[in-house]
Amino acid sequence: MERYNLIVVGAGPAGLSAAIEAAKLGMSVMVFDENHKPGGQLFKQIHKFFGSKEHKAKIRGYNIGSQLLKEAGDAGVQVKLNATVTGIFDNKEVTVKHDDEIHHYKADSVIIATGAAENMVPFEGWTLPGVIGAGAAQTMMNLHGIKPGKKILMLGSGNVGLVVSFQLLQAGCQVAALVDAAPRIGGYGVHAAKVARTGVPFYLGYTIKKVEGTEKVEGVTIGKVDEHFKIIPGTEIHFDVDTVCVAVGLSPMSQLLKMTGCKMEDNPKRGGQVPLVDEYGETSVPCLFAAGDVSGIEEASSAMIKGRMAGLRAAYKLGFTEESQMAETEETYAKDLDSLRQGMFAPANRGKLIEKTDEGIPVSKCLLTKGYVADDEIERYPGVTRQRGIHPVIECTQNIPCNPCQDACKKNCIKIGSCITALPVVAKENCGCTGCGMCVASCSGQAIFLVNEDFEPGFTSITLPYEFLPLPEKGTVGKALSRSGQILCDAEVVSVKSAGAFDHTNLLTMKVPSEYTMTARFWKYKEC
Secondary structure, three states: EEEEEEEEEEEOOHHHEEEHHHHHHHOOOEEEEEOOOOOOOHOOOOOOOEEOOOHHHOEHHHHHHHHHHHHHHHHOOOOEEOOOOEEHHHHHEEEEOOOOOEEEEEEEEEOOOOOEEEEEOOEOOOOOOEEEEEHHHHHHOOOOOOOOOOEEEEEEEOOHHHHHHHHHHHHOOOEEEEEOOOOOOOOOHHHHHHHOOOOOOOEEOOOOEEEEOOOOOOOEEEEEEOOOOOOOOOOOOOEEEEEEEOOOOOEEOOOHHHHHHHOEEHHHOOOOEOOOOOOOOOOOOOOOEOHHHHHOOHHHHHHHHHHHHHHHHHHHHOOOOHHHHHHHHHHHHHHHHHHHHHOOOHHOOOOOOOOOOOOEOOHHHHHHHHHOOOOOOHHHHOOOOOOOOEEEEEEEOOOOOEEEHHHHHOOOOOEEEOOOOOOEEEEOOOOOOOOOOOHHOOOOOOOOEEEEEHHHHOOOOEEEEEEOOOOOOOOOOOEEOOOOOOEEEEEEEEEOOOOOOOOOOEEEEEEEHHHOOOOOOOOOOOOO
C-alpha cells in the first residue's frame, strides 16, 4: 500500500492549489482525478478572470490551468489521471480504481476537491438529444472544437449561462434567446451586457414549457410564469432551435465526504449538501479537508484560495511549517478571499435585490430585466464621461471584485482605489489618455470603450473589445449596434489591432456619426 503525507481528490483549481501549497512545504502529495486531463473546469474557460492581479485577474482560465500544472510539476506533486476514488475509510485509507483494478493508498491527511455537478430541471422533452448542460456545451466547444448546435436557446441567466451564451456566439452558433424563470438576471451585469449588445433577447420571468421533437430537439416553447412559477396560459412563445442549453446552477459533489462520516448540512446558499468546515476547510474529521465548490459554490478564484488555505493548514497540522509562517500566509489568503467576497455578489447577498451600488447610485433596472443599461441610465455611473479627445468610457455599473483596468492605465486615467469592488472612475478633464487600449483589452467584462469625439467633423471613433472571427479588414463597412443589440447605423472599420499584450482581445475601432457616440457599442458584418 502506497503512503503519502497528503492525498488530494480532484485536480481542478482548488485541488491543484492545495497540492502545490502542501508540496512546496515538503509534503509528499498525490492527486487523483477521474478525467484524462488535469485542470478541472479551467481548460474550458476561455474568458478572462475577474479579481485583482493577486487572483490571476485578466488571465484566461485555460492559461491559469497551464500555470497551475507547471507550478504543481515544479513542486513535485504527483498526479494520477483516469483514477476514480471509490471510497475513503478510517485512518485515511483511500481506494482508487485505475488500470481496471482497485488500489489502496494511505495518507496522513486528505483534501477533497471534487467540485460540483450541473443541475438539471425536468420539462416535457428534456430527455431528447440536443438538451444539454451549459458545461457540456462548453466542453464540446472549448475542448473538442465541436459546435453544440446551430441555433440554441439558453435556460439560466447566472454567470454560467451568460458566459456560455457568449462563447456559443464566438463559436459561430446563433443564440435565439436567453430565458430565466427568475424576475432578474442572476449573473454579472457586464456578462449580460456583452451578450445583449450582440442582439440576443432576454426573457426574464419565463421558463420552458415544452421541447418539441421526436428523435432530437426541433423547437422549444417558453411561457411567462406567475408568482408560483406556473406558466400563464396565452403567454407562450415558440422558437425554432436544434439545441437547448441548461444552466440552472451547480450542486457540490459531496458523496465522498458523506462516506467519511464528517458532519454535513443542507445549505441552499452553499449549493446543497455540504460539509461543516472551519475557516481553513477542515471538516469535523481531523486532517480531512474540503476545498472548492464541494464545500460551497463560488467562483474559481475563490476555490484556488480555499485550496491553498487547506493545503497550508494540512502542512501545519503535520508539522511541515511553523505556526508563525502559517499564520502570516493564512492572513494574506484570508484577506484575498475576503476581497473576493465583497460587493453586490457577495455570498451574503445571494438572492437579494440590491437597489443601489456601494456609492449610492441606483442600479439599472433595465440591466436586471433586459440585460443592458438603458441610454437614460448610463451616464449616472462614474466611469462614463464625455470630454474632448480620446478617453475611456467604462460601462461597469455593479460592485464586482475586479480592478485590472486601474493597473492597466499608466496615465492614471482610471481609479478604483483599494477596494476592488468599487466602481471605476474616469478622470473628467484632460485625463491624459494616449489611446493605447490596454484598459479595453484588460477588462474581463468587456465593458470599456475608447471614445474620440474629435475623430472627424461629424464623426466619432469608438474602440471596442472584439473576440469574433473572421476579423474585418480596415475599411469594411458593417453595422453599429446599440447596447440592446439594435442596428443604429453603418459603421466603417478604422482599424483592428491585435497584440500579445491584449491576450486575444482584438481592439476594433469603428467610425460612427457623432449622434451615436454614447449608444454605439458593438460592430457586426452587414450580412449577419
